[in-house]
Each structure stands twice: as C-alpha cells, then as structure tokens.
Amino acid sequence: MLLRTAPLLAAALTALAAIAATPPSASTRDGVYTAAQAEAGARLYATRCAMCHGRALEGTFEIPGLGDRFMAHWSNAPLSNLHDYVGRAMPQFAPGSLTPDDTTNIIAFLLQANGLPAGSAALPSETGALARITVQPTDLKLTARAVPRTQ
Numbered sequence: 583m584l585l586r587t588a589p590l591l592a593a594a595l596t597a598l599a600a601i602a603a604t605p606p607s608a609s610t611r612d613g614v615y616t617a618a619q620a621e622a623g624a625r626l627y628a629t630r631c632a633m634c635h636g637r638a639l640e641g642t643f644e645i646p647g648l649g650d651r652f653m654a655h656w657s658n659a660p661l662s663n664l665h666d667y668v669g670r671a672m673p674q675f676a677p678g679s680l681t682p683d684d685t686t687n688i689i690a691f692l693l694q695a696n697g698l699p700a701g702s703a704a705l706p707s708e709t710g711a712l713a714r715i716t717v718q719p720t721d722l723k724l725t726a727r728a729v730p731r732t733q
C-alpha cells in the first residue's frame with residue numbers, strides 16, 4: 583500500500599513545491615514601477631503618443647483617451663496583455679516600433695498618470711513576469727470588466 587501511494591505522494595509534493603515557488607501575484611496598486619521608468623515613459627509618450635492621445639491623455643472624438651475609461655477597459659487583465667497590445671499596435675502610425683523596454687516605460691507613465699503609485703522595484707518587460715501583475719485602477723468603481731481583455 584505504502585509503496586503504491588509513494589510515487590503519487592511525491593508527485594503531489596512536487597506540484598505543491600512548484601506552487602510555493604511561484605512569486606505571489608501583484609496588482610498595479612502595489613507600486614510595480616519606478617519613478618525613473620515613468621519619467622522615461624513620459625518623454626516617450628510626448629513624442630510618440632501625445633499627438634493622438636493628447637498631452638493630458640484626453641484623446642479626441644475619434645481616438646480614445648488613456649484615463650478612466652482606458653483603465654476600466656483593462657482592469658482585471660494581466661499587465662502582459664496591455665504590454666503586448668501597445669508593443670504590437672502602437673503608435674498607430676508605426677506599430678511594432680517600440681522596444682519592449684520602451685513599452686514598459688510608457689506603461690509605467692500611464693500607470694502614474696492614472697494615479698497608481700511608484701515603488702522601489704522596476705517594472706519588468708518579460709511577458710511571464712508581467713502576467714503576474716493584474717491591472718487595477720485606483721478607483722474600485724472602474725473595475726467593471728469581469729473578463730480580462732486579451733485584444
């Protein structure tokens with residue numbers, strides 16, 4: 583009996599160890615970027631994004647702003663989805679022209695502009711690490727979406 587269950591037990595313990603080794607997940611409220619990243623992102627935003635989305639992220643009639651509605655759109659989605667979308671689709675006149683680190687800095691700026699706090703650890707650019715951070719707006723009322731946006 584003991585001999586039969588031992589391999590199963592070992593497998594279960596290995597699975598548990600893997601779960602324990604995964605770093606705890608964070609949300610954008612936990613200070614997931616540095617102030618220096620947001621500063622670099624602000625400079626990039628000014629030259630690559632502001633002509634469409636506005637200096638104050640206000641957008642236009644045709645172009646979405648990057649304030650409350652934007653945060654509501656992406657809330658509950660892993661930050662990797664947003665990073666992937668911006669890196670692939672923006673700036674709209676030259677999609678795919680941002681480096682992963684540029685994209686990360688711009689996202690840091692967008693988080694800061696939307697009132698989310700900076701912290702001491704830098705926001706990573708790797709998809710796996712970004713996937714463990716959930717987009718959460720400062721205002722709970724904006725957490726409207728139940729299904730993470732994957733676009």
Ligand code: HEC
Nearest residue numbers: 630631634635644645646651652655668672673674675688
């Ligand atoms: C030429 C104009 C233009 C530029 C420049 C541009 N965008 Fe956009 N952006 C758009 C348009 C138009 C949309 C809406 C696209 C859609 O709905 O498919 C959009 C959508 C977005 C969205 C999704 C908004 C939401 O509510 O989900 C994000 C995020 C975004 N842009 C970020 C950026 C960033 C960051 C930059 C600079 C690197 C940038 N954009 C540069 C035109 C632009």
